[in-house]
Amino acid sequence: MPGRTILHVDMDAFFAAVEQLRRPELRGRPVVVGGRGDPSERGVVSTASYEARPFGVHSGLPLRTAYQRCPQAVFLPVDFQAYREVSERMHAILRDTGARLQSLGLDEAFLDVTDLPEPGEAIARAIQERIASELLLTASVGVGPNKLVAKIASGLNKPAGLTVIPERDVEARLAPLPVTTLWGVGPKTAARLHQVFGVNTVGDLAGIPLERLQEEYGPRLGAYLHRIARGIDESPVQTEWEPRSVSREHTFQVDLRRIEAMREAVARLAGRVADDLREQGYSATTVTLKVRFATFRTVSRSCTLPAVIDDRAAMAEVAVALLDKVVVDRPVRLLGVRASKLASARSPAPAGPPAATPAP
Ligand SMILES: [Mg+2]
Structure with a gap:
């Protein structure tokens, strides 16, 4: 695949930036988004604002450790609903370019701009400008001859960076x-x-x-x-990306001891998985239950069904039946439900520009 131009667009400290945007009093202060926003609870950091990072706070860190390193930070719960709304507007801006787009979650995407008339750098700059003026947020963009190099490039000058690595410079820059x-x-x-x-x-x-x-x-x-190591990557930007699984899990503040409480929790998680599946237009044939004991020993049980399911009751029934197969002889710290072997219930959304542009 010679002569491609790929962009990787990555929102900067996305969750924390959305929080700082809607609560101006948090701007310029260290903000840590994770779990339920209580650093005395179990849970991990989803995003740390740039003000928190010099203290060694980063995503994946336990909230308690984050608090030890930066007690003056403002700890906030994860609010997916709010982030999803901003994410949709960000994706609409990206789709407006007319480029083939591969989303990597709420705040990142690849664009293949090879066939567009403008150079990659100009497209990248236009995207950054729209994100700044319409969303009041910053994104870093990497431009390269493939996804591997574009993704590395976007990480080189965060936040609000624009880094272009042309083919001839790839080995030297990497x-x-x-x-x-x-x-x-x-x-x-x-x-x-x-x-x-x-x-x-x-x-x-x-x-x-x-x-x-x-x-x-x-x-x-x-x-x-x-x-x-040579920056070679021929993988295409995949538009019709299909999620391989949809899952929900929950770490309990207090370990569960009663089997009835575990059954209820599993049914609740299964219901959310079913909701997520339907929302994304999928149904599933395999359901997996994960049980992590207080000792951190983790077991899982799976079951593949003869037909696809996507409704709450069926998902809950299967997941609870899986729980009944586990020997629960000690307190449980975490439960999770995953649906996989997904089938698309509707055809994937068309690529190309959307009908409407989001209001600024
Ligand atoms: Mg990001």
Whole structure:
């Protein structure tokens, strides 16, 4: 696929920025969005505002740790409804470009602008300007010859950054970055790369011969690492992206001990999964229940049905039946329900520009 131009658009500290927008008194202050907004409870940080980040607060951190590091932060509950509304307006701005769009969740998307008349950088700037003037928020945009490079680029100059990495500069720009910048290189792979090859940066990885990587990691992963170290990625921007599963889980403030309370909780979660499925236009054939005990031991039970379901009662019945298969001999900390093997109940929404532009 020669000569593509891909944009990665990523809203900056999205949840926290939406909160600071609707509560002006929070602007300029450290804001931590996560769980129910109570740092004495269990839960993790969903988003930390830029003011909170110098204190070492970042997403994924337990709320209690975030509080220890930055007690002066304002802790707020996650309000998906509010973020979804802003996200829809953001996506409408992106669709207005006429580019093929692949959404990566509420606050990120890829656009393939190869066939548009304007250069990628101009399209990126226009998107940033509309997001700033209509949503009063900032986005960082990366422009590159593929999704891998565009996504890395958008992360290089946050917030409100616009970073263009043309094909000819890819290897040089990626070389000094830590290997964990690359998709699919998590802390475990990075530790092994360091241990076996002394690799720290993307450039170090690019210097390892293909055969050595394949010896160590097998033919597929070895070849993948060899490619991504050079910024090579041919995966297309997928418009009709189908979610592979829909799930809901809940960590209880106080461990559950009574089986009746667990059944009720599972039925409630299953109901929400069914609501999410229908909202997104899907039905499912596989239902999975997750049970995490107070000891952190986690078990799951799955069941694949002869026909698709998407209604609350059926989903709850299946999920509760799965719970009855688990030997619950100690308190339960978390319950989760997942629906997978999804079928589309309606045809996917058309790409292309939307009929209406959101009001500023
Ligand atoms: Mg973001």
